[in-house]
Amino acid sequence: GAVVSQHPSRVICKSGTSVKIECRSLDFQATTMFWYRQFPKQSLMLMATSNEGSKATYEQGVEKDKFLINHASLTLSTLTVTSAHPEDSSFYICSARVGGGAFTGELFFGEGSRLTVL
């Protein structure tokens, strides 16, 4: 099956610093990647859709200047949490869709990144 690698798996940072999370598709090209955020015992909340070579599409209520998404290649998307605060502490998960065109196919997820902001 398709493999999506996410790094780092855990990060602890001080309030006010920026943190970058990488998401790579290892054995396929992903023109579209998705970034989700998950709080304990809650559903995955879509933050943004990342398209290779273009600007990300953010969901309502997600600050695009705070959560910077870059999708510079067909195998790599990054999420940078800028000026992180304790309320940004969460589990961030990326996913990629295999296949494209009219049929979207299933999502394959990375292992997730646990961010703790002190």
Add this chain to the structure above:
Amino acid sequence: EDQVTQSPEALRLQEGESSSLNCSYTVSGLRGLFWYRQDPGKGPEFLFTLYSAGEEKEKERLKATLTKKESFLHITAPKPEDSATYLCAVQAAGDDKIIFGKGTRLHILP
């Protein structure tokens, strides 16, 4: 507004005790309904895609079914290793987004 509701929120079963998890959905034209398994601290793992009412998919002890309003994930004779959170998600026709339910936390007791 597209919506996914899963029930129960949590379920504890004895090993070998079969049961079903429910996923009710409201979507403007269903492109696909997906089931995922998520272990604690991990990303979701894809299980099934269902596209139209009446469709069924099976994998080991799991069987997913679909109607026009809901999907069931049946688990037959579960084992402790089946313990996980099971997530249901839908994608509307003409939309890139996949919307997730809150999941059902399944715990199988040995």
